[in-house]
Amino acid sequence: MRLIYVLDALVICSWLVGASGAAISNAKVAHLAAVAMVALLWIAVLSLKGARQSQILGVGSDEYKRVLEASLLTAGLVAISVLAIGEPLRAELVLLGVLPGMVTICLERWLLRRILHFRARRGAVLSRVVVVGAANDISYLVRQIRNKSASVYEVVAAVEDTGTSLQLPGVFVSYNFDDLDSLIEAHGADAVMVAGQLQAGSAAVQNLGWDLEATGTELILASSLTNVAGPRIKLRPVEGLPLIHVDPPSFTGTRWWIKRLIDVVLSTVALVVLCPLLGVIAVAVYLDSPGPVIFAQRRVGKAGEGFVMYKFRTMVADAEQRLDELKNFNEGAGPLFKLHQDPRVTRVGTFLRKFSLDELPQIFNVLRGDMSLVGPRPPLRNEVEAYEYRTFRRLLIRPGLTGLWQVNGRSDLSWEESVRLDLYYVENWSVLGDVIIMWHTFKAMVRPAGAY
Structure with missing residues (x-):
């Protein structure tokens, strides 16, 4: 500090x-x-x-x-x-x-x-924490901390207060709430993180805060408002009762028009700057295998409206017809079809996919307004037909050329994690957040992961 x-x-x-x-x-x-x-x-x-x-x-x-x-x-x-x-x-x-x-x-x-x-990566963190709560809540919180906040928090112990069996590799787990003080001392923890509702009720959290005052240990409450970010949450105390107000997500207004203006300006500039590269890739695709240079596919956009999405062709021309013979080997998550070693992918296509260069023609979709530079992954119609109720919220905004799914592992993500990231973006998007995602996308293209 x-x-x-x-x-x-x-x-x-x-x-x-x-x-x-x-x-x-x-x-x-x-x-x-x-x-x-x-x-x-x-x-x-x-x-x-x-x-x-x-x-x-x-x-x-x-x-x-x-x-x-x-x-x-x-x-x-x-x-x-x-x-x-x-x-x-x-x-x-x-x-x-x-x-x-x-x-x-x-x-x-x-x-x-x-x-x-x-x-x-060498073991230094800002805070060592003990997590308390129910098994499912603890498991989810620990997983997210390790994936996203490993440099800030290290979970050194956990107290599972419902008596359910809980296994966390590398983390000592106790099933007795009375062990909390000794765990804090033994592991040198400087924070206690409450994951969800405690079995003893809300009074237990208040008592826990009082008990931690004497030790100077910080108390952190993990919000149960899944996918809702801090800027949308406001605390309003009324007669000693802390009420949490959750602002609705923004899909209209000035910020929305700024997002569209950025899409138009940056996509126009990108087309001008990348024109030579687009030409080189087009020639390489044409010479590599017979078939069209551009692969056009129907996708589902904002409000469930269909549009034609453009990509450089990375597979053989009859790839769609050969899909049935490969379905039994599917390695994709949920309704997605993916193969690490797909025999339909061409030599040039392998290179384009690795560095996400096959996605560049989607800049035309952004300029036309079918897509945005940043947004949820554009789904196929059969994927949308398999959506659960909450998953339809992905369709509240335009799909993106890139997004949280692109910079967090792409095809290596599970279906549930992919949906969670898209829903988080829909609920909490911002102009600055879009800029940060675009920056991380550039880094992902230089050091690709999960692209195949």
């Missing part, structure tokens, strides 16, 4: 001093004081926005969001002061100081996150 304070301060001071170089060289005391005040304001706003809270460090996009919000608020306050005061404040402090400094702080946090993940 202290390292983050120091690094933030160094970045802020460096950019503000650099933006005010001319004035400082003339040793204007008033301007030096103004620069110092802006630096202190920026550091304070970062703290007020919670950009250094341990709960958000190392995982998710909330850390970056708070840095951006705090920096833009600082820029706004400085801009207003420039208009109101003039000298000694200058517009350069915003244009050449705060705005590029904001990007640098995000880069600093990204680098720290990489270091944190590197250390996590």
Whole structure:
């Protein structure tokens, strides 16, 4: 934590001093004081926005969001002061100081996150936790922590309070709630995480919080609101009763139009920039095997409406006709058909699939409005016919060229995990989240996993 304070301060001071170089060289005391005040304001706003809270460090996009919000608020306050005061404040402090400094702080946090993940692979974590709750809740929570938050939390022990058999590799499991204090001490835990409803009821959570006060151990409650992210959850205490308000997901309004504008602009730019590459791939597909260069397939889009999705052909021309003879060898999850070694895939197709280059023609679908750059995976009609009730929520927004499924393993995902990721995106999408997913997609293309 202290390292983050120091690094933030160094970045802020460096950019503000650099933006005010001319004035400082003339040793204007008033301007030096103004620069110092802006630096202190920026550091304070970062703290007020919670950009250094341990709960958000190392995982998710909330850390970056708070840095951006705090920096833009600082820029706004400085801009207003420039208009109101003039000298000694200058517009350069915003244009050449705060705005590029904001990007640098995000880069600093990204680098720290990489270091944190590197250390996590060698056993270093921010918090060691003991998980308490029912068997199913504990298993799900531990699995998600190991998959998504391994650099932040390490589950060192668990207390299963219903007496059900629970097996967690590498984790000591107790079935006696009275063992909690000794487990915390024995494993050096600094947090207790409650997974779902305790058998003893809500009073047990309150009593647990009181018991942990003396030890300085943090109490963390895992929300039972599956797939609902923090920004949609608001706590409103009414007469001592903490009520949780859940905002509905957003599928209209300004953010929705911004998402569409980004789709149009970036897809247009991508088509112009990638035109030579698209030409090279088209020639390679044409020369590799007989058949059309583009594979057109009916998919299901927003609100269940069908559309034609385009891809570079990666299989032999009669692949659809040969599907029946391979169905008994299906290795895909749920209603998906996948084979690690599909004999219908061509030589060029193998390369294109590995680096997701076969998906590039879908940029035309994005420009047309059939798809978005980021969204749920575009399903086939037979997949939709096998959907359960909740799975239909995938169709509330346009399917994506990429998405959480693309950057979390693709074909290596189970059907349940693929659905969960898509539903999470539908419920909690944001413009900044889309940008982060696109960045992770680029990394996934460079270092592919689960693509075949």
